[in-house]
Amino acid sequence: MRRSPAEKSPEPGRLWSTHEVVAATGLTSRTLRHYDRIGLLAPTEVGVGGLRLYDQDALLRLQRILLLRETGMPLAEIAVVVHDVVAAAPAEHHRQISALRAQRERLLADRERLDVQIATVDRTVEALQKGHEMTPETLFDGFNHEQYDAEVRQRWGDEAADRSNAWWNGLGEDGQRDFRDELEDLNAAWDRAIAAGVDPLSETAQEQARRHVEWLGRAMPQPLSRELVQGIVQMYVGDERFAQNYNRVSASGPQLVRDAVHHYAQLHLTTGD
Known part of the structure; x- marks a missing residue:
């Protein structure tokens, strides 16, 4: 009879490779590297040739991360929850x-x-x-799957909504996961800029704005006009659903992101006329 994973007892001190962790969790190696890069989950050891290895404590930490991620909690909040706070201020x-x-x-x-x-x-x-x-x-009681689709159609029209839905579905599960990871990486970079109090017009903020506009270009498979981008980032300030992505470090975060991207769009994008 096949034993369940819970019945298996690994030898003490066992280390698991990235390949084994990927096979067990369904994550990608890129996601694991991203978690390391943002200080969320570092490998226990790095072996010959850069082989990343994880012990049981690291796997338990990853389990907590994935459980919290399933709830929709942002990675910045997950980091607060999973970090050891015994000696925390x-x-x-x-x-x-x-x-x-x-x-x-x-x-x-x-x-x-x-x-x-x-x-x-x-x-x-x-x-x-x-x-x-x-x-x-x-x-369909309780599903409410058209909530945001209807909003997109109202703001940007049926053609844009249909094109966006087709693009998203075409990514597949792995592509959608990678796209979310890219967004998390982007938001983490904004958090660092916000924490540093950079000026929206500074070189640092404008480079981050460039990345942001490129990401929007992938998220909205249609020509990005100046007005479209500026309208989107205005929602970061006026809509709490978007603002919560940028106010984790400071309440002024949404304004900084809005101002930086607005300025970049003004300089580098053309009008939709």
Whole structure:
């Protein structure tokens, strides 16, 4: 009989290679390198030829990271949760508590949404078994999958929304994961710039703005006009859903990103006319 992973007892001091971790988790080696680069998960050892090795403590840490990532928690908040806080300053301890509370709220929201979806599936099964028909409202209760699609269509039109959806679906699971990793790397770089208090017009901020515009170009497979980019980054200030990506380090973060990208677009992009 095949034993489950939990029944296997690795020898003490065992180290696992990147290849083994990738095979076990479904992550990419690029993701593991990214986690190391941002200080989230460093390899236990680096062997001959740059072979990255992980011990059991590192794997346990990675498990916590992935569990938190499943909730939608940003990597910056995950770092606060998983870092050892035994000797942390009171401010760090407060940050960890805040991050855990935020995670709890996300979990509660996810649980509520999943409970509604499970009830919807149960009603669907029962209706099919009895030969009853269901209305669209009851069939899709709890899914709300059109929330952002409708918003995109309202802001930029059906053609842009259809093109964006086709592009995203065409990436596949691995491509979508890599794209999210790129965004996390980009946001981490913005966090460093915000923490350093750079001027939006400085060389550092403008280089980061260039990266940001290039990422937007991949995220929105359509010609990027000056007005489009400036309209998008304005939402970083005016819409809390976007602002939360840039206010982790400072409340002024969204304004810095908006101003830097706005200036870059003014200098390097053409109008949509």
